[in-house]
Amino acid sequence: MWGLGAEEWQAVALSLRVAALATLVSLPFAVFTAHLLARRAFPGKALLNGLVHLPLILPPVVTGYILLLLFGTQGPIGAPLKEIGVIFAFRWTGAALAAGIMAFPLMVRAIRLSIEAVDPRLEQAAATLGASRAWVFATVTLPMILPGILAGGIVAFAKAMGEFGATITFVSNIPGQTQTIPLAIYAFLEVPGAEGSAIRLVLISVGIAMAALLLSELLATRVARRVGGR
Amino acid sequence: MLSVSLRHRFSGFALDAAFDAPPGITVLFGRSGSGKTTVVNAVAGLLTPEEGHIAIDGRTLLDTRTGVSLPTHRRRLGYIFQEARLFPHLSVRGNLRYGRWFAPRSAPREDMARVVEMLGIGHLLDRRPGALSGGERQRVAIGRALLSGPGLILADEPLAALDEARKAEILPYFERLRDEVSVPILYVSHSAAEVARLATTVVALQDGRVLRQGPAAEVLGDPMVLPTGVRGAGALLEAVVVRHHEDGLTELSAGGVPLFIPRVPQDAGRKLRLRIAAQEVILSRQRPEGLSALNILPGTVESIRGGEGPGAMVALATPAGRVLARVTRRSADLLGLAVGVECHAVVKSVAIAPEDVGGGEGTA
Helix, strand or coil, rough: CCCCCCHHHHHHHHHHHHHHHHHHHHHHHHHHHHHHHHHCCCCCCHHHHHHHHHHCCCHHHHHHHHHHHHHHHCCCCCHHHHCCCCCCCCCCCHHHHHHHHHHHHHHHHHHHHHHHHHCHHHHHHHHHHHCHHHHHHHHHHHHEEEEHHHHHHHHHHHHHHHHCHHHHHHHCCCCCCCCCCHHHHHHHHHHHCHHHHHHHHHHHHHHHHHHHHHHHHHHHHHHHHHHHHC | EEEEEEEEECCCCCEEEEECCCCCCCEEEECCCCHHHHHHHHHHHHCCCCEEEEEECEEEECCCCCEEEEEHCCCCCECCCCCCCCCCCCHHHHHHHHHHCCCCCCCCCCCCEEEHHHHCCHHHHCCCCCCCHCCCCCCHHHHHHHHHHCCEEEECCCCCCCCHHHHHHHHHHHHHCCCCCCCCEEEEEECHHHHHHHHCCCEEEEEEEEEEEEEEHHHHHHCCCCCCCCCCEEEEEEEEEEEEECCCCCEEEEEEEEEEEEEECCCCCCCEEEEEEEEEEEEEEECCCCCCEEEEEEEEEEEECCCCCEEEEEEEEEEEEEEEEEHHHHHHHHHCCCCCCCCEEEECCCCCCCHHHEEEEEEC
């Protein structure tokens, strides 16, 4: 279909799977972290903020290498996880981990902005009406930031689709296992006469990225309207 | 009954206040910066004072000595804020129901239909807060607080953000709240007119201290208590509506003295309270003749209090109750005013503004 070869299809399907897993698993952590950063004061807040943003600033190769050191089968986290049967290294789950880590700061930023747009006096009002902290979050904050969470998720999904440096360093470029769209494009460009495959994947990448951006913009305007209460 | 005793220091400001709030509306009355909002926020648990004890009907909300401090959501309050703070993602109905969700089953429940009727918000139930006017929003906020089954309602300058017309729209609802709902209300205000209309009890605050507390007429009629300055001074009189005249005036009787004020909506026989602003009162030793002012209250000078400026506050005992008059010290001297001297207080009808007249409790 669409003139895609089996290998190209494999890359597209894998990318979607990797990005979906990365986004879904990191979303709750991102909401939690964003809420912490937006609403709480605690020692080490600046450190946490820095840590969250680190993958955005570090060369992706460095992030990938750190992941390899930590989550490799010999690593301090990877080794005990291997004991219980969870292996990241050179598996598609590893690609999802790398993509999730790389997309995390974008997701946190989007969600944090939407939380900061919620008037804390509304949360205070909810507390005076008898809602505990958890209920305030569930009944006031969460519904108001839902579009922001979706927008953050979409941007993160697109970013996860396109992750290259950390992925190739951490889990290598294995067709069908870790070869996502960007890695496949890279591989096709290495092979003489495979530019056609590369171009098709490039177009798919551009399409997915544009769609994600448009959708997240749309949702962002909805946040503003929702917070305005109309 | 709510009992509060607080001690708290900010930079450059010390609060040291204790008072009791019996049923009805207790107004914390004072200028901005006198500590009113601090008191309310401490009662709500939005601020923890250095020392303090707060209890409602024997239920301790805060006791710094024993380390008890209930979190805000367990204090069972209805807080009406200056800005309504309605939840924008919920409809009016959703907002009204919000607090009810969290109320314990044992809490006294106001009937939703009755509250909606009382506040006149039935036609708004399916709307979003963003589509309401300021006055409508504040009415919904009152309903939301009321329906959460609170043991106490807090209102922090709930009218301050509204224009005069909206204020006039909301005030009667607070009067109904006072007269028809058994929950005590702690109401913060710096407006003498609001205090005069609503207060059952007044707690006058100045610079973080309680200047005086007691029944509204007593505190407002005390020339020594001017928490918002001389311009805000004015005594409170109780009167009964006698009849409405065709020329647009309403005749009242206050302790047998006829008073004429611009037409009010209350029926004959209804009790009213009205505030006579001290600076609108003229004093005369003889009963004035040929004067355009319609209201003349005979009385005896109770006290004269001169300030540092040119003015003096004269308290007059009249059959209608105590009247305060702000005159110049020069006039007081020229008239030979002294304690025990007989004198007449003269008030123009039009000087009694509609916002100074409120429904009293019950009929005569």
